[in-house]
Amino acid sequence: MLCSLCKKNEATVHLSQIIEHKMQTVNLCEACSKAKGVDNSGFSLTSLLLSLGSPVETTEAPSELENVVCPSCGFSQADFKKVGRLGCAQCYETFAEPLRGLLKSMHKDTHHVGKVPRQMITSQEITHRIQQLQKKLDQAVAAENFEEAALLRDQIKQARTELNQLTSTPPGEPAKNRPASTKRP
């Protein structure tokens, strides 16, 4: 068995601790156990497990998470351990909790930076626009400027309809623009 920390040396130190009624085990090599201060009394297995950032081994009393199955594709955390791949997009929500540490350990950050599909931008933009209009509306009402308020109310209503249309017609399904484009010679 290899050390769970450095994944190079043979693990010679096997630690078990009950955390939240679950038995957690960590296997370390001598060097890593010393580096992590295992002999010291102040040593906490929990912090070590967290720093490992990977789904931890639970021997007895399998955690509830182990039994969680993705409602969308039927994938379980045990499957993930086996194949190292997820079942579907929904799995990222289903296993959000155990994935968090893993993502943190493998990436620069846990929040996406970069390209966003155009339709996502627009829905974000519309939401932002609605918020801005709502602010103006509140101000207009407070100032008893009812003509402007009526105008703003109409604009908000229109933006809401746009937003609803965006979220209810996904482009992956046979949408309006697809058959037209396939007719191209």
Place this chain on the structure above:
Amino acid sequence: MTLTEFLSSPALSSRRSGPHGHIVLSSRVRLARNLKRHPFPGWAKKPERVKAFDILQEAVQTLPQLKDGFIESMENLGPVDKQILVERHLISREHAAKGTGSGLALNSDESVCVMINEEDHLRMQALRAGLQIQEAWTTIDTLDTALEKRLDYAFSPELGYLTACPTNVGTGIRVSAMLHLPGLVLSEQVNQIIQAVNKLGLAVRGFYGEGTEALGNVFQVSNQMTLGESELDIVERLTKVVAQLIEHEENARLSLVEKQPKMLLNHIGRSYGILSNAHSISSKETMNLLSLMRLGLDMKLFPGVDQSLINELFIITQPAHLQRQISEKLTAEERDLLRADLLRDRLQQICRPQCRFPDPDGTGLDKPSAS
């Protein structure tokens, strides 16, 4: 049209060149994308996978970039065709093993290749000769933007593009450059360099990507992290690192010429000798020796010989490319004989390398005792 008819000939594709082509063989940017409402290919059952494939294929087919392209299901490709695609670095070895429900789309000059239902629903990549990472990114970004209008991508504002493997989540981008680093290998600096590059969060791999050997002194440098850093930042970072690696390789070559000219001439001369006289030679040995001949060419030891000849020999001596020339199935031993015949034939016209390095500044670089 068959794949063989579609693919450009090795002679043509070996003439493609780009900036810093003496060290950077190619640049590549790959994006991973998935559909929101379909399980990932590895977990999907066959009917689900086929259903997703139909949606994806239809969307890919309509792309202007793939007009006059080659679009085929993997089940319709024979093992030799699949291997040829791997040898041309157009598909992964994993994808070559796929059948029903997976496919590929390739544009006419092989600069864009989309793998359908590999590990992710879409693995789209742009390839360029030499150091052209930014250009490759622009190409694939445009293609992706066109596709997102037709497909409902799995995307989360928090985690970005969702991928089968959490290592690709976020931008789903893999930026890479294929580098020829014989100078760093011969001067035994390459491991040190690899470690330094690794510390920057970049991966260094062998000739065929993950888990492969650095055959022919060819190394692939790529980003590892995909979440929390924008595509442009990754592209810029990798471009900078590659520029530094080019400098290190150039310096290593210069210092070898200066300090160990005999060692260098010996390696290059022997590689020429074996390649042009062998009667049986393995693919691995061929690649390693061709790498040294390429170095000799870069150092002007083979005047009048074009770089594209070595590039072409690199391609046509690989197993599937050799097998394609012969109708009956060859054993590895038979391939080694055929490979040697081919090399002897193609190198017949090439004169033996010069016995000293050309002198850039008029001072004798070689030791006086050398003839």
